[in-house]
Amino acid sequence: MNIKADFIGFCAACLLAFSPVLALAQNAPLPPTGAPPATPGAPGAPSGVVEIDQGVIQPLPIAIPAFSGPARGGDITQVVTADLERSGLFAPLNPATFIEKNLDLSLEPSFPAWKQISAQFLVYGAVTMAGDGRLKVDFRLYDVYSEKSLLGKTYTTTPENWRKLSHKIADDIYEQLTGQGGYFDTQIVFVAESGPKTARVKRLEIMDQDGANPSYLTDGSYLVMTPRFSPDSSNRQIIYMALRPTGSTVYLFDLNTNRQETVVRFPGMVFAPRFSPDGNHIAFSVEKNGNSDIYITDLRSRSSTRLTSDPSIDTSPSFSPDGGSIVFNSDRGGSPQLYVMNVDGSNVRRISYGGGRYTTPVWSPKGDYIAFTKQEGGDFHIGVMRADGSEERVLTSSYLDEGPSWAPNGRVLVFFRESPGGAVRLWTVDITGRVLKPAPFQGSGSDPAWSPLLN
Amino acid sequence: MSFNTRRALQLALIVAATAVLSACASKPKTPPRVADTGPPPRHDTQQPRHDQVPQGPIPGSEQDFVINIGDRVYFDFDSYAIRPDAQPVLAAQAAWLSRYGSVRVRIEGNCDERGTREYNLALGARRANAIRDFLVSRGVSTTRIATISYGKERPLDGGDGEDAWARNRNGHTAIVDGAR
Numbered sequence: 001m002n003i004k005a006d007f008i009g010f011c012a013a014c015l016l017a018f019s020p021v022l023a024l025a026q027n028a029p030l031p032p033t034g035a036p037p038a039t040p041g042a043p044g045a046p047s048g049v050v051e052i053d054q055g056v057i058q059p060l061p062i063a064i065p066a067f068s069g070p071a072r073g074g075d076i077t078q079v080v081t082a083d084l085e086r087s088g089l090f091a092p093l094n095p096a097t098f099i100e101k102n103l104d105l106s107l108e109p110s111f112p113a114w115k116q117i118s119a120q121f122l123v124y125g126a127v128t129m130a131g132d133g134r135l136k137v138d139f140r141l142y143d144v145y146s147e148k149s150l151l152g153k154t155y156t157t158t159p160e161n162w163r164k165l166s167h168k169i170a171d172d173i174y175e176q177l178t179g180q181g182g183y184f185d186t187q188i189v190f191v192a193e194s195g196p197k198t199a200r201v202k203r204l205e206i207m208d209q210d211g212a213n214p215s216y217l218t219d220g221s222y223l224v225m226t227p228r229f230s231p232d233s234s235n236r237q238i239i240y241m242a243l244r245p246t247g248s249t250v251y252l253f254d255l256n257t258n259r260q261e262t263v264v265r266f267p268g269m270v271f272a273p274r275f276s277p278d279g280n281h282i283a284f285s286v287e288k289n290g291n292s293d294i295y296i297t298d299l300r301s302r303s304s305t306r307l308t309s310d311p312s313i314d315t316s317p318s319f320s321p322d323g324g325s326i327v328f329n330s331d332r333g334g335s336p337q338l339y340v341m342n343v344d345g346s347n348v349r350r351i352s353y354g355g356g357r358y359t360t361p362v363w364s365p366k367g368d369y370i371a372f373t374k375q376e377g378g379d380f381h382i383g384v385m386r387a388d389g390s391e392e393r394v395l396t397s398s399y400l401d402e403g404p405s406w407a408p409n410g411r412v413l414v415f416f417r418e419s420p421g422g423a424v425r426l427w428t429v430d431i432t433g434r435v436l437k438p439a440p441f442q443g444s445g446s447d448p449a450w451s452p453l454l455n
Numbered sequence: 456m457s458f459n460t461r462r463a464l465q466l467a468l469i470v471a472a473t474a475v476l477s478a479c480a481s482k483p484k485t486p487p488r489v490a491d492t493g494p495p496p497r498h499d500t501q502q503p504r505h506d507q508v509p510q511g512p513i514p515g516s517e518q519d520f521v522i523n524i525g526d527r528v529y530f531d532f533d534s535y536a537i538r539p540d541a542q543p544v545l546a547a548q549a550a551w552l553s554r555y556g557s558v559r560v561r562i563e564g565n566c567d568e569r570g571t572r573e574y575n576l577a578l579g580a581r582r583a584n585a586i587r588d589f590l591v592s593r594g595v596s597t598t599r600i601a602t603i604s605y606g607k608e609r610p611l612d613g614g615d616g617e618d619a620w621a622r623n624r625n626g627h628t629a630i631v632d633g634a635r
C-alpha cells in the first residue's frame with residue numbers, strides 16, 4: 001500500500017505570509033460572497049485557514065474540477081470532493097458553473113475566473129500512467145483571493161490504490177486549510193447487526209471511512225461488540241469482545257493475517273477492552289462475583305495488573321494520549337459517572353458533575369477533550385468535556401445515541417444511533433455539534449471505532 | 456395473564472409441537488427428551504394424535520421448571536436488588552434444584568436498552584450474581600451454578616417503552632443439563 005509523495009512547489013514563506021486568511025470563528029464571520037477576506041493575517045489565530053474548533057458557520061466554497069487524464073481522474077476527484085464536503089467545512093462548487101476549463105498544471109489558473117464564481121479555494125490535478133504501469137497524480141491547491149499556491153504534491157501508486165490516494169489528497173487539503181490533522185485515509189470497524197432485535201446476529205465489519213470496501217471479519221456465529229483499533233497503525237490490530245453462552249472472550253484480531261487470539265483469561269467475564277496509545281497494553285473490565293473492576297494487561301508479557309478494587313461497577317477504561325491517565329465509568333457515587341485515575345490506579349477523581357448518567361468515556365487522541373454518552377431527560381446524548389470535567393458540551397440527542405469514537409484528528413466523532421424500532425445506524429458529528437450526519441454507509445451498524453491514519 | 460405465564464405457555468406449545476413433529480418423523484434418530492419420556496407413539500390406534508402428547512410437564516424436566524416454577528425474575532431500573540415479587544420464585548427455584556440435584560443451571564443477567572453496552576454488561580453480571588447468591592443462600596451448591604451477563608444484547612421484548620424495558624430487565628435461570 002505504499003504511496004510515494006513528493007512535495008513540489010510548496011512555498012512555506014508564502015504560507016507564513018498568507019496564513020491565516022479566514023478564521024471562521026464566531027467573532028470572525030465569513031466575508032460576504034465574492035468579497036475578499038476582511039482580516040488577512042489576523043494575529044493570534046491558529047496556523048490553519050479555517051478555524052474549525054469554533055464551528056464553521058458557513059462551509060468554504062471550493063472548486064475541484066475533474067483531474068485531467070484518462071486514468072481515474074474523475075473517480076479521484078469524486079472521492080476527494082465527497083470527503084471534503086462530508087467534513088462540513090467545505091462546499092464544493094457545481095462544476096457546471098466553472099468558467100475556466102482545461103486547467104494546465106504548468107500554468108497558473110485564471111484567478112478572476114474562479115473569483116467570479118465565488119470559489120475561495122481551487123484544487124486541480126492531472127492523472128497519468130507512469131511507464132511502470134503505476135498511477136501518477138499531480139495536484140495543486142490555490143487560494144483564489146490571495147492568488148497563491150498553497151500546496152502541490154505528486155503521488156505515485158498502483159492503480160488499484162486509487163481510492164486510498166484520493167483520501168490522502170483530501171487529507172492534504174484538509175490539513176493545509178484547517179491546520180488540523182486529516183482523517184480521510186482511515187477505516188472504521190463496527191458491529192454489523194442483522195435479524196430481529198430479540199435475536200440479533202452481530203458480525204465485525206470493517207470499511208473505509210467513506211463506506212467503501214466493506215468486509216466482514218467474523219461470521220456471526222457468536223455475539224461481538226466494542227471493537228477498537230490499535231492506535232499504532234503499523235500493527236493493524238483490533239481488540240474486541242465476543243460473547244457466548246459459555247462466557248466472554250477478549251480477542252486480539254490481526255488485520256494483516258485475519259487471525260485472532262484470546263489475550264486475557266479470567267474466571268469471570270472480561271469486557272470493555274481498549275488499547276493504550278502505544279498499542280502495547282490493553283485496559284479492560286473483569287467481573288468477579290458480580291463486581292466489575294478495571295485491569296491492565298501488557299500485551300507482550302501478558303501480565304495483568306488490577307487497577308480498581310471498588311464494590312461498584314468500574315468499566316469502559318480509556319487512556320489519555322500520553323498514556324499516563326485512564327478515564328473510566330463507575331457508579332461508585334450512586335449513578336454512572338466519569339472518573340479519571342493515574343495509570344497505576346492512584347489519584348481517582350470524579351470529573352462529571354452535570355445532571356444525568358455518564359458512560360463510555362473516550363479520551364481524544366489530541367488530549368483536549370473526553371467524549372462520552374450521557375443519559376438525561378429520557379434521551380441519550382453524545383457530548384464532550386475537558387479532562388477536568390469543565391466545558392461540557394452536548395452534541396447530539398435522540399432515543400439512543402451511544403459509543404463515540406474519535407477520528408484520529410480529534411475533531412470528529414463517529415457513534416451509533418438506534419431508533420425506537422430497533423434500526424441502528426452509524427453517525428458522525430464534529431466537536432462543535434454543528435456537523436451531524438449519518439455515516440456514508442447504508443447498512444445497520446453499532447459500536448463503531450475509527451482507525452488511526454493509515455500508513 | 457402475566458408475562459411469565461404467557462412465556463411458559465408459549466414454550467409448552469412449542470414443546471408439544473416438537474413432540475408431535477417427532478412422532479411424525481419417519482426415522483427419528485434421537486427423539487427429543489419429551490418424546491423419549493412420554494407415552495410411546497401408538498400408530499396402530501384410531502385415537503387422534505394430540506391425545507398422545509404429554510398432558511403436563513414431566514416432574515424434573517425443563518418444562519416443569521419453566522412452567523411450574525418460573526425461570527425468570529425481574530429487576531428495577533439500574534438495580535440488581537432481588538425484588539419482593541422475585542423472592543418466592545427464586546425460593547421455588549432453589550427448592551426445585553434441591554429436589555433435582557443433578558440439574559445444573561446458568562443464570563443469565565439481562566438489561567433494558569436504557570443504558571450503554573459496557574455498563575449493562577456489568578449490571579447484568581450483578582443481577583446474575585444476585586440471583587446466584589440467593590439460590591446459594593437457599594442451599595444450592597455454587598458448583599451447579601454458572602453466571603453470565605448478556606447486558607442488553609438479548610432482549611425478550613423488541614419493543615420500546617417502559618413495558619418492554621421492564622420485561623428486558625431480568626435474570627433468567629437456564630437449565631444447562633441434568634433435567635429429566
